[in-house]
Structures are given as C-alpha cells and as structure tokens.
Amino acid sequence: MVEAANIAVVSFDRFINGHEEDRKAVAKEVYDAFSSVGWLYIADHGIPQSLVDEVFGLAKKFFDLSIQQKLAWRLKDADVNQGYTADGDEANGGVDHKECYEHRRFANPQCPSPTELPGFKETLDDFYSQCLTLALNVLKCLAMAMDLGDNFFDNITKKADPQLRLIHYPSIERKVVEQEGHARIIPHTDFGLCTLLFQDEVGGLEVDPFHTGDFKPALPKGGTALINIADLLQRLTNDRCRSTIHRVVSPTVAGDVLPARYSIPFFIHPDPDVLIDPIVKEEGEVKKYEPVNAGEWRVWNTKKNYTTLKVGVATA
DSSP, X not given: OOOOOOOOEEETHHHHHSOHXXXXXXXXXXXXXXXXXXXXXXXXOSSOHHHHHHHHHHHHHHHTSOHHHHHTTBOOOTTTOOEEEOTTSOBSSSEEOOEEEEEESSOOTTSOOTTTSTTHHHHHHHHHHHHHHHHHHHHHHHHHHTTSOTTHHHHTOTTOOOEEEEEEEOOEEHHHXXXXXXXXXXXXXXXXXXXXXXXXXXXXXXXXXTSSSOOEEOOOOTTOEEEEEOHHHHHHTTTSSOOOEEEEOOOSOOSSEEOOEEEEEEEEOOOTTOEEOOOOOSTTOOOOSOOEEHHHHHHHHXXXXXXXSOTTSOOO
C-alpha cells in the first residue's frame, strides 16, 4: 500500500476559542504546514458535520437529475463562472471525468429554484458563508505568522467572490480513467489564494508536494477539512508558501468499475482589483514574480480551463 502524504492535522478550536498564546501556536502550525507540503487538515473547524452531510446529500440529488435538467443551469460565462458543467466541459491539459456545479457569493442565476430542488440554494448559501469564515480565519493565521497584521487578508477580500464547487465523479470503468492523459482530475495546481476541501470516503486524491512526480494519497479523515495553498498565495508570499500539484485518480478499491465519488472544494480568491505583488521581508530578498491583477488572473485561468466549453454563448 502506498504511504499517505505527510499532512499535519491541526485542531482549529484553539484558534477560534483559545487565548492569544493558543492562537499564536495554531498560527505557527498553519504556517509550518503551508511552507512545507502546502496542505493541512483542519479539525474542530466549527462547521457542523450535519451541515456538511446535508450539502453532500444535496449534491447527490442535483447530479442524479437528468442531463437535460442540469444543462438548463449550464455555466455560460467564464467571467462569472457560475452554474453546471458537464463531463468534458472543463479541460486543463487532459481529460477529466467529472461534472460540477459552481455557486457564488453575490449572484447565482444558474441555480435551481426552490420548486426545482427544495433547500438547495438556501443550504448552499449557509454553507458558503461558514466556509468563507473558516478560510479567512486560516488565512488570518498565516498573516499572524508572517507579521503582516491580523487583518491583512480581510482587507483584500472585502469584495471577493469565492467559488463553492460541488463535484461528482460518476461511476466509471477503471480502464477509461487509467488511459494516458485521463484521470478523475488531471495533475494541476489551484490558481487562487487557497482551497478548502471536503471529500467523501471513496478516496483518490493525491498530492505531489515537491513536484517530483511522487504522488501520495491525501486520505479522507472524518470530521476534517483539507486546505491547500494556491498559486496567487505562493506568488504573494514570494514562495514562502507552496502551491502543490494534486490530482484525483482511481481509488484503492478492487474491481473493474470505480464507485462514484463526491467532493466539495471552496476556492478563495482576492478582490478583483487587488494587485498581487510579492512580499519581501528580508534585506536583499528578490521578488520572484511580476505583479498581477487578481481579477484578470482569475478570468484568464478560468477561460483557459474551459477550452471545450464555448463560454459567453448560450449552450444549454
């Protein structure tokens, strides 16, 4: 059996409810994880497991609908990036076998109505709000550890429009996923600030912290959320934090047909008008990246990923 990735587990209750020394200790643990493997399991994070389970249940109800129904909510605009994407719509260098639904902070025009899917929008809005609070608190830890000021990330996410994604990996023949250039998700890095992830018990997520091709499983751990660094945060911290390659492959189960898998990532992005300029903190330190506009960076990466979907044109 392949050895699992060495990802720390941090109890976040000490940050939420602890004294100042507890908060500083958690902040250091967060920074140590982000600057080594770029990943962290967050335990005791404050989001009720009952709500997490409810969102997974709604995801299954949504994806169990007919393809004709789901295409009525199809994503049409990369600038907004909200709605349904079918298997094959997203292609970032290979063939991913998955379908997704994107939910946003301010507007969700491509969202099922209460008559179409009762409780869907209301529950996702609630879950979204709690994910945003948790993710910003984790980023607050990073700001504390780097002496940037506790509110550094709060100040660059006031108008931010993060993206909650429901993902369904359909049951599929193993030989299809294991073809050259195919996967449930091909190797990639995320391109925002960071990503919060809830996964089911099926497995298949793997990480390559040092970009050597040595992928290790990031196993599901009940009651935890995974959080990983993305490209903009690596740029902003001038490589102090690591945006690491990851993928989703066949889980370690027997048989020729893989079971369905569900996961829920929450992608944090800064305000669209923010300039991401690498932070230098030491005398003589050289900036490793040119500054980029956060909004332009996000739209460019999104359009690049949806090369097979004619975004901007009604395709439903």
